[in-house]
Amino acid sequence: MEIEIATIGGYEEVGRQMTAVRAGDDVVVFDMGLNLSKVLIHDNVETERMHSLDLIDMGAIPDDRVMSELEGDVKAIVPTHGHLDHIGAISKLAHRYDAPIVATPFTIELVKQQIKGEEKFGVQNDLVKMEAGGRMAIGDENELEFVNVTHSIIDAINPVLHTPEGAIVYGLDKRMDHDPVLGDPIDMERFREIGREGVLCYIEDCTNAGKKGRTPSESVARRHLKDVMYSLEDYDGGIVATTFSSHIARVKSLVEFADDIGRQPVLLGRSMEKYSGTAERLDFVDFPDDLGMYGHRKSVDRTFKRIMNEGKENFLPIVTGHQGEPRAMLTRMGRGETPYDIEDGDKVIFSARVIPEPTNEGQRYQSEKLLRMQGARIYDEIHVSGHLREEGHYEMLDALQPENVIPAHQDMQGFAPYVDLAEQFGLEVGETLHVTRNGNMIQLVE
Amino acid sequence: MEIEIATIGGYEEVGRQMTAVRAGDDVVVFDMGLNLSKVLIHDNVETERMHSLDLIDMGAIPDDRVMSELEGDVKAIVPTHGHLDHIGAISKLAHRYDAPIVATPFTIELVKQQIKGEEKFGVQNDLVKMEAGGRMAIGDENELEFVNVTHSIIDAINPVLHTPEGAIVYGLDKRMDHDPVLGDPIDMERFREIGREGVLCYIEDCTNAGKKGRTPSESVARRHLKDVMYSLEDYDGGIVATTFSSHIARVKSLVEFADDIGRQPVLLGRSMEKYSGTAERLDFVDFPDDLGMYGHRKSVDRTFKRIMNEGKENFLPIVTGHQGEPRAMLTRMGRGETPYDIEDGDKVIFSARVIPEPTNEGQRYQSEKLLRMQGARIYDEIHVSGHLREEGHYEMLDALQPENVIPAHQDMQGFAPYVDLAEQFGLEVGETLHVTRNGNMIQLVE
Amino acid sequence: MEIEIATIGGYEEVGRQMTAVRAGDDVVVFDMGLNLSKVLIHDNVETERMHSLDLIDMGAIPDDRVMSELEGDVKAIVPTHGHLDHIGAISKLAHRYDAPIVATPFTIELVKQQIKGEEKFGVQNDLVKMEAGGRMAIGDENELEFVNVTHSIIDAINPVLHTPEGAIVYGLDKRMDHDPVLGDPIDMERFREIGREGVLCYIEDCTNAGKKGRTPSESVARRHLKDVMYSLEDYDGGIVATTFSSHIARVKSLVEFADDIGRQPVLLGRSMEKYSGTAERLDFVDFPDDLGMYGHRKSVDRTFKRIMNEGKENFLPIVTGHQGEPRAMLTRMGRGETPYDIEDGDKVIFSARVIPEPTNEGQRYQSEKLLRMQGARIYDEIHVSGHLREEGHYEMLDALQPENVIPAHQDMQGFAPYVDLAEQFGLEVGETLHVTRNGNMIQLVE
Amino acid sequence: MEIEIATIGGYEEVGRQMTAVRAGDDVVVFDMGLNLSKVLIHDNVETERMHSLDLIDMGAIPDDRVMSELEGDVKAIVPTHGHLDHIGAISKLAHRYDAPIVATPFTIELVKQQIKGEEKFGVQNDLVKMEAGGRMAIGDENELEFVNVTHSIIDAINPVLHTPEGAIVYGLDKRMDHDPVLGDPIDMERFREIGREGVLCYIEDCTNAGKKGRTPSESVARRHLKDVMYSLEDYDGGIVATTFSSHIARVKSLVEFADDIGRQPVLLGRSMEKYSGTAERLDFVDFPDDLGMYGHRKSVDRTFKRIMNEGKENFLPIVTGHQGEPRAMLTRMGRGETPYDIEDGDKVIFSARVIPEPTNEGQRYQSEKLLRMQGARIYDEIHVSGHLREEGHYEMLDALQPENVIPAHQDMQGFAPYVDLAEQFGLEVGETLHVTRNGNMIQLVE
Helix, strand or coil, rough: CCCCEEECCCCCCCCCCCCEECCCCEEEEECCCCHHHHHHHHCCCEEEHHHHHHHHHHHCCCHHHHHHHHCCCEEEECCCCCCCHHCHHHHHHHCCCCCCEECHHHHHHHHHHHHHHHCCCCCCCCCEEECCCCEEEEECEEEEEEEECCCCCCCCCEEEEEECEEEEEEECCECCCCCCCCCCCCCCHHHHHHHHCCCCCCCCCEEEECCCCCCCCHHHHHHEEEEEHHHCCCCCCCCCEEEECCCCHHHHHHHHHHHHHCCCCEEEEEEEHHHHHHHCCCCCCCCCCCCCCEHHHHHHHHHHHHHHHCHHHHEEEEEEECCCCCCCCCHHHHHHCCCCCCCCEEEEEEEECCCCCCHHHHHHHHHHHHHHHCCCCEEECCCCCCCCEEECCCCCCCHHHHCCEEEEECCCHHHHHHHHHHHCCCEECCCCCCCCCCCCEEECCC | CEEEEEEEEECCCCCCCEEEEEECEEEEECCCCCHHHHHHHCCCCHHHHHHHHHHHHHCCCCCHHHHHHHHCCCEEECCCCHHHHHHCHHHHHHCCCCCCCCEEEEHHHHHHHHHHHHHCCCCCCCCCEECCCCCEECCCEEEEEEEEEEECCCEEEEEEEECCEEEEEEEECCCCCCCCCCCCCCHHHHHHHHHHHCCEEEECCEEEECCCCCCCCCHHHCCCCHHHHCCCCCCCCCEEEEECCCCHHHHHHHHHHHHCCCCCEEEEEEEHHHHHHHHHCCCCCCCCCEEEEEEEECHHHHHHHHHHHHCCCCCCCCCCCCCCCCCCCCHHHHCCCCCCCCCCCCEEEEEECCCCCCCHHHHHHHHHHHHHHHHCCCECCCCCCCCCCCCHHHHHHHHHHEEEEEECCCHHHHHHHHHHHHCCCCEECCCCEECCCCCEEEEEEE | CCCEEEECCCCCCCCCCEEEEECCEEEEEEECCCCCHHEEEEEEEEHCCCCCHHHHCCCCCCHHHHHHCCCEEEEEECCCCCCCHHHHHHHHHHCCCCCCHHHHHHHHHHHHHHHCCCCCCCCCCCCCCCCCCCCEEEECCCCEEEEECCCCCCCCEEEEEEEECCEEEEECCCEECCCCCCCCCCHHHHHHHHHHEEEEEEEEEECCCCCCCCCCHHHEEEEEEEEHHCCCCCCCCCCEECCCCCCCHHHHHHHHHHHHCCCCCEEECHHHHHHHHHHHHHHHCCCCCCCCCCCCCCHHHHHHHHHHCCCHHHHHEEEECEEEEEEEEHHHCCCCCCCCCCCCCCCCEEEECCCCCHHHHHHHHHHHHHHHHHHCEEEEECCCCCCHHHHHHHHHHHHHHHCCCCCCCCHHHHHHHHHHHHHCCCCCCCCCCCCCCCCEEEEEEC | EEEEEEECCCCCCCCCCCCEEEEEEEEEEEECCCCHHHHHCCCCCHHCCCCHHHHHHHCCCHHHHHHHHCEEEEEEEEEEEEHHHHHHHHHHHHHHHHCCCCEHHHHHHHHHHHHCCCCCCCCCCCEEECCCCCCECCCCCCCEEEEEEECCCCCCCEEEECCCCCEECCCCCCECCCCCCCCCCCCHHHHHHHHHHHHEEEEEEEECCCCCCCCCCCHHHHHHHHHHHHCCCCCCCCCCEEEECCCCCHHHHHHCCCCCCCCCCEEEEEHEEEEHHHHHHHCCCCCCCCCEEEEHHHHCCCCCCHHHHCHHHHEEEEECCCCCCCCCCHHHHHHHCCCCCCCCCCCEEEEEECCHHHHHHHHHHHHHHHHHHHCCCCCCCCCCCCCCHHHHHHHHHHHHCCCEEEECCCCHHHHHEEEEEEECCCCCECCECCCCCCEEEEEEEE
């Protein structure tokens, strides 16, 4: 059976991930993501109303025109998890394909919301839920399987396409977490099994491949966060926390430790409400019944007023703004634009790291400066990454023993340390180790 | 009563700490440390046989000649904990003073060993043990108290000299740890009490004053270490770990997790044997009965041979060499100079951070390179610092509300962020906030 | 005679410089500067209409309320050169003092323009021009002298107040340049002479004290710029350059090399027009007769259209925007908001360094990204600093042999390396080496 | 005609460069280099006596066993210039090939000395001199041409193999220098001509491809050096300089400026004597008649004694040790192991940059620390690189318009920015832009 892989997007950058695998006549598309930074550099761009081609020209969404070179029919579009760089282009591209979108329940729900917000295109693809561990036929000879993985968002999987020529493992994005706070540990046993069955190709996320050691478990971040929050138990002023709003496990820890130190947690900001609300509705997390979540400006302001009235010392607002985004809640609090007064000695907890890029670093710096001007004390970098480091990659390669490897989710500089590693497993650049770019086609079996 | 403070050493560098406080006619000396880097830059220097004056000229030990300007009698020499930069000059300087050395039991034991190794001077000072929480009269009007603190070595205290003019709190070195794995949490309650009684002066360790947030608890490092070691449970080859040999809590965690993953821990290297042996003998830690500790070259080699015979997969050697020191055990293992074979895929755990200085960084880089040339996989930076960060300092100042502050344990660049912080508590440079240098005298009460 | 120094502003930051020296009954004020970053962090603040006290509260201008503690009369306000951090608060503070503003001709002209733009206060102080080398009586016993120095703006001097107790040398800001492209070399001979006569106190700019070696001469930057521009001689598309608009020597080099490679230079942007226009009007620089300078939006746009019509290959626009300031000309060009089309292969020359602060770095990064998105090729860091490095400071201290030294123009972290250096000349912290903060008073002679 | 390229060494690192080009039946080998760092990490290794295979296993010299897969006969071995990473393996590998070594006169001379020092192998290959601009037939259909380039060593060329299928340009190592102080400017005219004739393949040195702008000309470094040295004209103590001993243009500048400021230059250290002596003997440089060059320990010591007797203020020793190498002259001077006394205020000029690798950085740091402990003042980084930056690469690609490109002289991380650039010229990864590794074979024409 002919096996071909089109590396459409996310092979020269992080963002706008998209990969298509053809096995005989069947094609499966993995991820359709958005590179938000390519949008934000322009003033006043609203993606909701833009046409795909303009977004492709901007480098914001994958240039899927290469798909025309791929024979066969698209049988499924498979986003691996709900981050924007994996689902953000679905509303712009999926309608071109007569195929269902297959994903885990939480991801499907986020895709649904994405589609609802779209104003240019009507996206009518079927939305099919499949749980981690599930399997689905793709044409007559191939089968799609979801293997449970752990990432900085819940319900993440690595899809595996089983073909007569061996398995194609699409490895974006994951951390090897045996104690992930929320959800099941990574299913290494299944990966090892698949490795024994035979892996034709492994496509892997190289984000942290150049960092030594292993990415700590979410439970390490949780222990760290607990240490910080418990140390503030006696503080009788305001404490505010921020984190990635899609990071439900972290939000859960914040909520629990707030309770432990005698504060009522409240989630504030549109994306806080969206992700945590969705997770709760789908029963992925069990928040306290009275946990407030407010997204609209008015209800947020009303909540802040209530907090000020009832005493800041009784609350833990968990807000958006961990990267210092100019319009996020925390930045607005720093500018004094909300009814919440930050006073001398008040604490601000960043359970996040700055994404290392000068624009972010500048904005985060400004945000912290504004907060400090009002007297805030800063606790930052209480976080662990969602991506494998060097030794996680080593273990994965050891488990899968793939015949071919395609480094992904980075530019070439990011691939480099992964290539060094993969060569230690006998893979050879130009032969079985495919250093590729956006828009390329790799023929594995002729 | 006249109160005067001589800032003798460690006010222009980290290392060779020494401070003398005169309260009326009584003088107490805090710490007598060694700056090892000033020794190591020279080839073939053996401090054991050197004269104090030569070591002073090298900048290796405190220049205590300023003591002659200080009236009154030295009543006690008080090292705060057992690190070399706090006790390493005792064998070279203490014999000049007719005063006992007063310290906690573990520290006293290390001082004793230090004195025993000295070849130039006969040090005859009385060695007096006092536990954290203990008190001792200093002359007729002053009293010395030990407040329990948490640091990267056990049995660390902050000595407080209670005078009629208020307390002098000598704050070197500590982390604010409420869950320190070994020993009691930091006694913040007592610090707050002393703060309410009135603190005339606070001398503080500024090492990490410029780092945001709070230093994580040792229990966070332990959780991190557990995550790494448990992830290696299935590995059936060699695993080697290294850490600061004086860091008994960390060694204890390594020993326990080794057991958890089915490996027998063994401590190897002279300083490993020394510190852990001492801690066990004094009942500070409860190691398994059969825990081997070997310092001499021959017994180390014999142990390595036994490990190779019985199977590397059954052992966890815990060795010296976390900074890549050229003659330490791990570096020698990297060079293939020991009977222990490092093979492809074997794991090396650095439960330590590189002390950020180009010499260390170069040596550690070489050590890792040698290990990798043999196939080792590296896990590093599994560590937390023993020194307060910005928010720990904020809490201490808030607790003590000192009238005067003297930043210490750094050069002026290191003092700078601490000065910014202390000013927020109303302290003023040149008035109550004393930015000082080695060899200065500060008169607090005339 | 009593000598007292008030370190009013610029001793905890770079920006808002202000220092007052009292010699007997006479007071001289050196510099009244603005810290622009404290203004820009707020949205929509217009300093022109703001009251001094609000600007003081923001930390934007010096808090001169400490002046009330200083006896004697202010006899002169002496800005050392025309940069905003040295003259930018004159329009907000000078009217409170019944004293003339004494400065070199170019600086006076910039002060005049500053005052004209002020909308809140009427500043009526006399403006007195004095050339480098000039002297002026201050009261009966003191004399003010201007010693020529070299900096990144023309007509910079170091004022010296000669008192019966010795000279007070106010050393902000300078580089030791023996070949400064425009203007005379630094007058080291006079400094050495003053050193022999006796220097009571030296106040020094520590900006680069922690950098090894010596700051290169402007002639080195010129040689570097020549290398870049001559290498582009054959390029037949657009070339654009940007630099500090107040840096007349650099603008002159750009103009000359433009001519050398067959392009007509044009200065574009309001501050380009302001500084270069002023310099030309006062005969500090001899530009070609037909050199266009345009500041107003309309004339700039008209010029860009003309350039596009006559062929980009014939021009070198020299524009504002070297730090990526969001509204500067070059950033607007990057956004495609001007009639000048940047095309594939066009060159952009940054004859400037990014001021190392995350906000600037973020903005500059964005600006370069926008330019690159249009195809621009970037040449950057063609620059030398205007501030002494370590060895320049060594030479100055060697020349002046001051009795007292006050480090300035930095925070304490910035003072630290200078303190290390000054101690090598026998100065002692707390005695003759005054590590100080904003708002302090230092009594040198009682 | 079949064209094949074997990328033998230097495609995963800097060092041990070696590339073979087969055009029909003729093979030309470009460079045979040594990676010295792979030797130095081991204690007490003497390459002179080692066998090739051991050096290959260490990664020190190219693994040329892949040559057996290449049909045809080696007709020439062509080192591009005299640096060790390009000629250092000739004495270990060249004797296996029945082919002359063809190089420019200076390079040939250095190869000759290399061979003479070899103790293991007898290298008998003919040594053929060809000047820049020269041409030589390679078999019946191909021709070898040397195009003059500029680098940090004199007499560097880029060899071009003209084949019926187009030119193969081997582009290692160069800077685009139009004013190189010594020798002719880079021959861009010839490159443009070759570009018009048609370039089948361009193999390029990516060392600085990730650095913005253009590498400054040697004349810029010279201007910088002049600025530093002239500023020291009045100093009446010792001045010492160090630089790359193979960098004759720099040595020449040092020698000339020494004379300008009234000091007699002396070259000290074995490699100083070797390179400068060779350059002078071959008439590449015109040193003053009485310029002393001493390599042997005894004559160096004698010279130092003479300098101390006649007065340090009359001399400028130019010595080895710019990287802080433990046994180099300058490091020994820092340790006080030579008769030359470094005293308070003496100047040390590093006309070099630290090669950015932790081992070097650690050693250089130690060396400077030792020098400073004796009172030395440090002037460093007076240097420009010998390798093209981003815009130099842009110009080369623009001039050559190659059909195929092979990035070299780096690892994959180093290739990455070059790949981004080359794609802008329409080259495509996997098609015409060959990202390769050591030991690969690339077939360009079948």
